[in-house]
Amino acid sequence: MSDYLLGIDAGNTMVKAVLFDSAGNELAVEERSGSTSYPEPGQAERSIDEIRRFTVEAIRGCIAKSGIDPADVRAVGAAGHGNGAYVLDRDGTGLLGIQSIDRRAEAIAGGLGEKTGQIHRWSRQQPWAGQTPLLMRWLGEHRPEIMARAHAVLLCKDVIVHFLTGTLSGDYSDAAVAGLVRFPERRYDGEMLEAYGVAHFGALLPPLRESCEIVGGIRPEVAQATGLRAGTPVVAGMIDIVASAVGSGVSATGQASIVAGTWSINQEVVDDPELDELVFMTSIIEKDRYMAVEASATSAANLEWFIREFGSGIEVGTGTVASACSDLVARVSPSMDLPLFHPFIYGSSGNARARGGFYGIAGWHDKAHLLYGLFEGVVFGHRQHVEKLKRAGATFENVVLSGGAARSKVWPQMFADILGIPIRTSLCSQTGALGAAIAAGVGAGLFPDLGHGVARMVKTAQSFTPSPRHKALHDRRYRLFLTLAELMEPVWDELHAADA
Template sequence: MATQTPLLLGIDCGNTVVKAALFDLNGREIAVHAQSVGTQKPAPGFTETDMDEHWQHCVSAIAGALAKAGVGGGAIAAIGVSGHGNGVYLLDRDGQPLKAIQSMDTRAEALVASGALDEAAILPLNHQGIWAAQTPVLLRWLCQHQPELYQRIGTAFLCKDSVVHRLTGARSSDFSDMSGCGLIDFGRGGYSDELLAAYGLDDAHDWLPPLHQSTEVVGEVTAASAELTGLAAGTPVVAGLFDVVASALGSGVERTGQASLIAGTWSINQVIVEQPPKPGSVFMASTFDATRFLAIESSATSTANLEWFIREFCADECQRARDRDASVYQIIAEELTDVSLPADLPLFHPYLYGAGQALHARGGFYGVTGWHDRSAMLYALFEGVVFGHRQHLDRLRAAGVSFDSVRLTGGGARSDYWAQLFADVLDVEIDTADGSETGALGAAIAAGVGAGCFADYADGTAQMTRLSAHYQPCTDKREFFERRYQFFCQLRRAMEPLWQQMAEFNQGLNSPD
């Protein structure tokens, strides 16, 4: 498809997929091309990717998007990159790929549990404490367990930074990604020796790249990268964003007090605030722009549960979705239209992959009877995922974070039934964003600001984002959902000691005699 208008390229790098998307300055998606990313699992709990292979997937995604659009690289005004936060991507002292650990990695769980890291010293500085896949925690693990590799580190940055480096040769990162991974001292507004020392990384300061605002141009596409991708040499590339920030921006969330809910593999619940939340009050704090922050509550408790259900029990529905060129989420939701809410419905805990910092939490159906069918179980799963999101929003409210509008994106937003359930359970008005590539769109908006196409984020989102649908909560269901939510929370409290005992029992079974 030929076009004469300037385009913006957004590259969105997840743990499993790289997407390159081209947009015009009105936010219209011109073309998108996705490439799967391979994950290596060299040991239990280890998730890594090959950095050379990762770059080749980026090259293919970019070239594929240009080919689908029928344009040359000269049509692109600027490029932005977003990427999964945390994990760590390492270059050696010659600037060559050394190791890339993804954000699903759990190798450092024992280190976190051991108390060897001084969380009491860390928490007041980075406002989020420690967890296994956090970048500085992984660096400390490498120091202890792979000292020879540790001594070879020349640069430690994040997924999207490695792509920016390949495109431009620039060694850079941005504030949103580095704050989201725990390496920003909020009191100082940047790196600090005190924070690094608290992680036991006194020698790491020189490895960390210069910090930039997400919209700042950090380099230009090199001749070598242009030859590989089809881009034009000299095209400006901005520092880029943490992917949850990009997704918020790409859904049109840019005003203080707006909430961005992402019902994807992870349950992401974030609100733009003027001041960072009190240390320890929420799961994660990140910068949003030069003056504001995101208060973030998240866990792998959202549509990953439905993906499991579909994979194990819904082969026919998957085929129907392919035949109709429709979303499998919409196909599955059609099964729920005849479910009666006042019925004796089961409850579901969406903890198939743990519950954030409660790693031993497990999924479960409760109150199942002989007359319940698959539709009742499926309804419980849909509702349980929304209850999980509500738990995160309750923690944000308890931390003093307020919001006056909610934008829902991710797989859950592609189902009208599920989006309405979000409005009913959360008892708030829900808007969904037009378009599915919100991460790439957010990166493209940042690129547009950096290239001077837009004055700021507000201008960029006004021109490039649109609403898809609006959902009003049904007030006559309020008492029903409130009572079921309280049962959901009571069940979690009752199960927590049992989950811990089960984990200890299973660990004993797996231990050598």
């Protein structure tokens, strides 16, 4: 009998299933991509039924592609985007799905006053607009009919785990990033929920488990729909940022990970959650290790937006539109003349009112020059976060890059040049799913812990070292990037006031 592990990775719009053997070799992948609905400015929602349907289709397609005997799948793990809020009624019907890029609770976050500092001391998170407890409060104030019917408020991957097993479950890594876990006790806390204004909704939160803990088995009806064996163990899973770190080889203290996907995730493994208040959030990787995280929705989501709105004229050839964009950027010679770009189309961690923008466009600039500015601006956004981690005491001297940017022919080198540190990429492109699969392997008893799973299943693909010449140029352009952001703040405030 062979040992296979299935990892499921759910982002803000996609669900993918990836099958691995116990040595970390990717055997098959199947993905489904959906859409975001924007019912009001600043609101971003998705269908819970669509998540479930995509999960079935992705698993079924992955198993069919692999040609394996489904009985040989030892366990299943899921990873998903953090924060947002997915509301179910008592029958398990999805009432509302809110994505992490949603900004509807911005006024609540800004109105917490002195409670903000107390919440940060308890939860190690800075309250912000897309955070789960603040969205719960917003729903209670503005959509009370939904909360009156609510039986559970879950995070994204918990929707999948519940669908697969029938068990309501959360895990510490995801709940911590949502600001729902009190440190150092590692538990829900009524006093903290009261500070958010949601103590009366505490019963809607699912039981917390370790990421590698088995929650239950695949339900018979799910087995019939997907091809998996009924009873196949499913672990609690983890937030995608931790899963991507684990899947790219980061699990030990002092190691650092950058995930450049929809979100800009910049994180270091630490032993002590008592971090400087500069750090945006803290997650939990295992019982005795934590993730110091700096994050915002300022990464490759900007390229997704650009492709959606302006990608129709890009010649693709045999690859994807995203790879064609990388090809265009690769043809551009770096110079001070190129446009600058602010990657704030969904706001920034420091200012939810921030907006994206191109600056310094001239008549001789074309789409390739704009894309260069966008690629560079995304990395500048990551650099802002990395600098905050360093000021808070981070000591890492190299980074593993994962997410969509890691598969670009130009972005990894640009990260090395702009951050001024060596960058490595993982051989596996599906690092979130691989991290979830490693957690499943621990739960199934294939590995004693995540570190042993990483040693067995993760392999490095490439390494990139900084170019001193390019770093000097990017340093000059980064200073302009910051100056522009400061000058634009009153403009962003006025645009926001017009929205309101």
